[in-house]
Amino acid sequence: MKFDFQASSTPIxxxxxxxxxxxxxxxxxxxxxxxxxxxxxNKIESLSGEKFIRxxxxxxxxxxxxxxxxxxxxxxxxGVASHYPPLTGIPSLKTEIARFVKSFLNVDVxxxxxxxxxxxxxxxxxxxxxxxxxxxxxxxxxxxxxFPNQKAQVTALGQSWDSFDVYNYRGEVLRNILEEKLxxxxxxxxxxxxxxxxxxxxxxxxxxxxxAEVAENYDVIIVEDLAYLGMDYRSDYSVPNQAPFQPxxxxxxxxxxxxxxxxxxxxxxxxxxxxxxISEHLAQREFVTLQPTLGYSRxxxxxxxxxxxxxxxGVTHSVQYGxxxxxxxxxxxxxxxxxxxxxxxxxxxxxxxxxxxxxxxxVYDKDIDKPIGDGFxxxxxxxxxxxxxxxxxxxxxxxxxxxxxxxGSERNEGLxxxxxxxxxxxxxxxxxxxxxxxxxxxx
Ligand SMILES: Cc1ncc(COP(=O)(O)O)c(C=O)c1O
Numbered sequence: 001m002k003f004d005f006q007a008s009s010t011p012i013x014x015x016x017x018x019x020x021x022x023x024x025x026x027x028x029x030x031x032x033x034x035x036x037x038x039x040x041x042n043k044i045e046s047l048s049g050e051k052f053i054r055x056x057x058x059x060x061x062x063x064x065x066x067x068x069x070x071x072x073x074x075x076x077x078x079g080v081a082s083h084y085p086p087l088t089g090i091p092s093l094k095t096e097i098a099r100f101v102k103s104f105l106n107v108d109v110x111x112x113x114x115x116x117x118x119x120x121x122x123x124x125x126x127x128x129x130x131x132x133x134x135x136x137x138x139x140x141x142x143x144x145x146x147f148p149n150q151k152a153q154v155t156a157l158g159q160s161w162d163s164f165d166v167y168n169y170r171g172e173v174l175r176n177i178l179e180e181k182l183x184x185x186x187x188x189x190x191x192x193x194x195x196x197x198x199x200x201x202x203x204x205x206x207x208x209x210x211x212a213e214v215a216e217n218y219d220v221i222i223v224e225d226l227a228y229l230g231m232d233y234r235s236d237y238s239v240p241n242q243a244p245f246q247p248x249x250x251x252x253x254x255x256x257x258x259x260x261x262x263x264x265x266x267x268x269x270x271x272x273x274x275x276x277x278i279s280e281h282l283a284q285r286e287f288v289t290l291q292p293t294l295g296y297s298r299x300x301x302x303x304x305x306x307x308x309x310x311x312x313x314g315v316t317h318s319v320q321y322g323x324x325x326x327x328x329x330x331x332x333x334x335x336x337x338x339x340x341x342x343x344x345x346x347x348x349x350x351x352x353x354x355x356x357x358x359x360x361x362x363v364y365d366k367d368i369d370k371p372i373g374d375g376f377x378x379x380x381x382x383x384x385x386x387x388x389x390x391x392x393x394x395x396x397x398x399x400x401x402x403x404x405x406x407x408g409s410e411r412n413e414g415l416x417x418x419x420x421x422x423x424x425x426x427x428x429x430x431x432x433x434x435x436x437x438x439x440x441x442x443x
Contacts, residue, residue: 010396010440011433016047017395030388030405030412033148034058041400053430054421056400058197058376060267061420062340068268071325075318085317087304089116093320096327097275101258103240103331104230107250113278113300115308116315116323120227120261120274124191125153126307127257127276130294131189131221132159133302134287138188140223141181144408145364147197147225151408165410166192166201170368174207178214190215193225194247195232198377198407198416199364202232205247212252221282224249227261230338233345234373238338240331255282264376265337266326271319278303341376347419348374354431355380358438363404363414376420379404381413382441390415397433 020043026032032040037056045052088094098111117123132138132154140154142163154161162181169177181187190211195202203211215222226246230237235244249256258277263269283300291297294306308314329335352362352374363379365372372378380401382390387403390413394401404414422430 011398011436012044012048012050012396014396016044020044020047021392021395028388029391030386030403032403033406034402037400037402041395044395050398053399053426053433055417055419056402057421058264058418059420060264060269061423062267062343064267064270065326065329065335065337065340067329067335068266068271068322068326072271072318072322075321080317080321083317085314085320087308087314088112089114089315090317090320090324093324093327096324096331097260097277099331100260100275100327101250101277104237104246105248105250106241106243106245107248109250109277110280110283113280113283115276115278115304116320117259117274117276117308118312118315119263119269119272120225120259120276121149121153122272122311123257123259123274123276124150124223124225125157126303126311127189127223127259128154128157128159129311130290130299130302130307131223131257132157133290133293134188134221134299135289137186139186140189140191141187141220142408143190143192145196145199145404146191146408147193147227148406150191150225160186162187163408165408166196167199167364167409167411170201170366171207172210175210175214178211182214182218182220185218187218187220189221189223191223191225193227195228195373195375197227198402198404199379199409200232200372200375200377201364202367202373203247204368205251208247208249209252212249216254219255222249222253222256223259224256225259225261227259227264228376229260229265231265231341231344231375232373233342233375234370238336240333250279253279255279255285257282262323262326265341266323267341268323268326271316271322273315273319273323275323276303344376344419345374347422347424348376348378350424350427351417351419351422351430352378352380354427354434358434359383359441360434363409363411377416377418379409379411379414379416381411381415385413387412387415394437397437399430399433399437
């Protein structure tokens with residue numbers, strides 16, 4: 001490490017940081033999982049008695065909508081707890097998911113192929129289990145930087161994956177790298193998140209069209225992860241059935257799966273429910289390679305009986321009522337959910353200002369030719385420091401984040417900050433700590 005923290009006075013006493021680091025025994029901070037880093041920060045907080053500015057974990061920072069909670073309570077009182085939920089989802093939820101897709105994406109989908117999943121995480125797992133078996137040895141291509149858990153899922157299934165950092169492939173050149181990778185024939189799925197965790201990159205319609213065209217050429221199923229649907233606040237996507245709409249590949253592709261997490265858009269992470277939508281064309285396709293392990297060759301049946309059933313035999317009954325009620329409220333225009341989450345935009349703008357005014361820079365700073373939007377995450381770095389050095393140094397200043405090295409980024413100097421847990425009242429403290437950091441760096 002570059003600095004002798006023991007010789008300097010830092011907001012968090014160096015002996016506490018050093019003791020916690022030794023105790024945690026994390027071989028490499030750059031590649032440590034988010035949960036391990038969180039444990040480390042908890043330890044430093046308890047040793048020092050000082051609260052961190054916590055930017056490491058992507059958890060919602062606002063309360064769950066009352067309408068969802070109330071509907072869950074009513075469902076439980078009515079006795080659903082003793083009944084198995086339908087594997088494909090309760091009818092009212094299926095209808096509301098299809099309405100939601102129409103209201104905010106302006107795409108018509110068949111409610112029959114709209115399913116609840118145990119968080120989007122389970123939706124991704126079921127997708128890999130099934131979609132990577134449409135041909136033998138099927139693999140996933142991830143457009144990175146991305147969400148590490150999905151790669152862990154593919155690996156846990158014994159499947160293979162590859163990825164590329166999209167930083168140098170925005171716009172028309174995206175076609176070149178997709179052609180290069182998908183033409184190998186080894187991929188059966190292509191996954192990206194839009195808006196992107198961690199870089200907050202948002203693909204435009206031209207890029208989504210390119211993705212659709214190249215994937216169709218090589219018969220690759222597109223998995224569009226919409227965990228942050230509508231949260232690119234540079235456009236107002238909050239009004240149902242009114243343009244502009246969240247851009248989506250569903251406008252251009254035939255074979256796609258949409259994953260819509262409820263964790264961030266509805267601040268419902270604890271209840272573990274998400275929505276998975278299969279395009280009608282894909283749902284009705286037959287793949288003989290699915291039959292031996294999943295029992296069915298028709299894609300929709302392989303997903304339901306070969307994926308959802310073995311994974312969890314359905315989604316908690318009451319929470320399906322909760323999500324149906326929340327979706328109905330937003331589809332009816334009664335709950336401006338994207339206005340609630342807009343608090344993250346203001347926070348990100350202010351936090352980015354504080355960092356960049358004191359010598360830091362934003363790593364993924366552009367959407368082709370426009371400045372990147374302000375939202376749930378941003379990426380930042382400090383000249384001359386690797387991400388591991390920056391991560392470790394910031395511990396002495398009571399600021400936590402994760403390394404982009406964990407996300408498939410080639411920008412190994414960067415960190416990801418999540419703004420959700422940082423309250424506006426902490427901004428003066430954040431500024432004080434950032435100033436102390438840059439003063440030390442300038443020494
Ligand atoms: C890009 C992305 N996809 C999926 C998820 C998982 O969502 P869920 O909580 O619904 O499983 C997350 C959560 O952080 C995410 O960032």
